[in-house]
Amino acid sequence: MDNQTEPQTLSEEPEITLRCNKCNRPITPAEAVLTPTGYRCKDCVRNQQKVFDTSRTLDYVWAFLAAVIVSFLGSLVGSYLGFYTFLLAPAAGVAVAEVVRFITKKRRSLKLFRLVALAMILGGLPLIAINLLNFLMSLSAGAFSFYSLLPLGYQVLYLALAVPSAYYRLSGRRRL
Ligand SMILES: [Zn+2]
Helix, strand or coil: CCCCCCCCCCCCCCCCCEECCCCCCEECCCCCEEECCEEECHHHHHHHHHHCCCCCHHHHHHHHHHHHHHHHHHHHHHHHHHHHHHHHHHHHHHHHHHHHHHHCCCCCCHHHHHHHHHHHHHHHHHHHHHHHHHHHHHHHCCCCCHHHHHHHHHHHHHHHHHHHHHHHHHHCCCCC
């Protein structure tokens, strides 16, 4: 892809040329990518992105399993805490993130973070399913009350707080 021709500057006005601030190669404005540290050529940007994607295949397997288990344990604790789930859940998210970071030796990738989020949801599903079932049974028994909905609500709250907490912790990002 590199048949860079030096701009002909014999008699014409010299073109505004940029240089990649990493490899110092002259680049045209069209090729230049503005990064937080200045203009870079596309090759250097691509190499930089590889640095942020360091996950190995087994990382996905172990991180997935760990996130399912820790998330499930968190939801189990949450089922005893009730209202205080809102305090536990962000901490559980941090716990998942730290376990994943430990297992993967801090190797990282966007795919890994997303997989961990998915795994946490799966880990929280058993108790959501059980509580949903309980709620439906209380409905069919004609014993509906607001309080029969609470355990289910707390489990949903648990995931709603724990998953973003783990994701931010892993990725250092603000949003999903
Ligand atoms: Zn470059």
